[in-house]
Amino acid sequence: MRKVVHSPLCRRIITTQTITSEYLVDKTDCDPSKIEFIYGGVFNSRVDFIFDRDKKLYGRDKETIDICFVAHRYSDDFTQKGYDQFVEIARALATDERFRFHVVGDYTPQDIPLGQAEALITFYGAQKSKFFDTFYPNMDIILSPNHPAGAGRGAFDGFPTGSCMEAGFRGVVNFITDPLALNAAFYDGEDIMIINRDVEQTIARIRALVADPGRLYTLARANELAFRRVFDIDRQLKSRTGVIVDELLRDECLVVRPSALMSSLDTAEVVAARMAADHARQTIEQLTSLLNESNRYGEERHDNLFREYEKLSLFYESWSKNNPSQTEINHPRKKSLTLRSAFLSFTSRILRRLLRILSRDLK
Structure with missing residues (x-):
């Protein structure tokens, strides 16, 4: 009781009997200004009686x-x-x-x-x-x-x-x-x-x-x-509420709770091991996040490249149908080479170059 009444967190004490107020002052050295004496209890006074x-x-x-x-x-x-x-x-x-x-x-x-x-x-x-x-x-x-x-x-x-x-x-x-x-x-x-x-x-x-x-x-x-x-219940509650409201509105410095004391079981070795485990867990979480991001990036690059290749293929098919006489061209090593073969050769080189770039990015 003494610790409670002398705590800075205990700002007011409501008592309902004189003997309680006297006990707090005489037995716990409570500051009398901290005590608010409100005689009586909170009972239902609104009984149906005339x-x-x-x-x-x-x-x-x-x-x-x-x-x-x-x-x-x-x-x-x-x-x-x-x-x-x-x-x-x-x-x-x-x-x-x-x-x-x-x-x-x-x-x-x-x-x-x-x-x-x-x-x-x-x-x-x-x-x-x-x-x-x-x-x-x-x-x-x-x-x-x-x-x-x-x-x-x-x-x-x-x-x-x-x-x-x-x-x-x-x-x-x-x-x-x-x-x-x-x-x-x-x-x-x-x-x-x-x-x-x-x-x-x-x-x-x-x-x-x-x-x-x-x-x-x-x-x-x-x-x-x-x-x-x-x-009267309204009077009793009003008196108590007034005390509480006054304390809530009173300016006070911020009360900061001190850090919890370390347990006697927490030796230096246990603390060091716990910190190492926490660090390892955080590292794994970071690596997992990076790997997921790399996979996502690779999938997006691959999908984009495939879509562009499809566009080129569709363009060639459409063009060759509309220009059948232009499907053969001269080549220094071959007398004739279909435009389709030339196109495939060109896109193949482009694809290999893009794959090399993609591989380098993933590394």
Whole structure:
């Protein structure tokens, strides 16, 4: 990590949680000016939900107050996601017949004794995203008492969790812990409920809120609006894109990648042999190219000569037909010699001379 953040090729780092920014500065000595903090994740905030149209209200649309727990189970440590605290709260509230409890994720009734709450808890198992379109509008509170201690060294959940964001987009009040103080945008009691691992205190806050359904749903609406404002996907993407564009437009000297280091297996003898082989290959390619060019040249010269000879032959045939009386001529060694013989003798000499020239060119 230290090598990456100090590399000249690493120009900016986008972080989404305060703890990540602090880690980079404290543990890797990263230049703070290199860090761009953009709170929140990129989630689909364009859910098809309108509070006044879709939200199911206690006392108007239903007779129960519904509290849900939604999380993946990564280990047998139930404190990691806070399932143990959820069950404890459910057992304490089970005496109030208004409450119903819902668990989404790979949890079972056998994980922790449910006591009186057993008849009031519904387990749905792991679900796909489409499930929550109809699930969350019926929920009043999502309880997320997660705790990083059991997650392993350096591991932590963001704030809020992805499940809490999806619930908030659909008007569900978030009761959520913030043990690492990651909250950077919300106000306890106004648009979110920040709780801790004190079960009795959490139970008291739940009872106080549901005692006034008007306040419960005012907070639910405020929670939805705050989440849509902070985690709006267009806003999140615009912020990230702006950082990238600024860096692309910034003038920088050309970065030249250094040559690769020679392998320890590449001894001087191996390198010399490799260079000799490359030179031989290049020489063969050059000779092959020259030979192909010579063959092409020879074929063209031969073809041209043959065509010229054909022209002469055709000319003689035509002329002899039109001038039959001129087909014999005097010759110093012979009394008569046909014009055809004279022509053949002449062209033969010309052909031999051209062949000598062609042979010399090919050499």
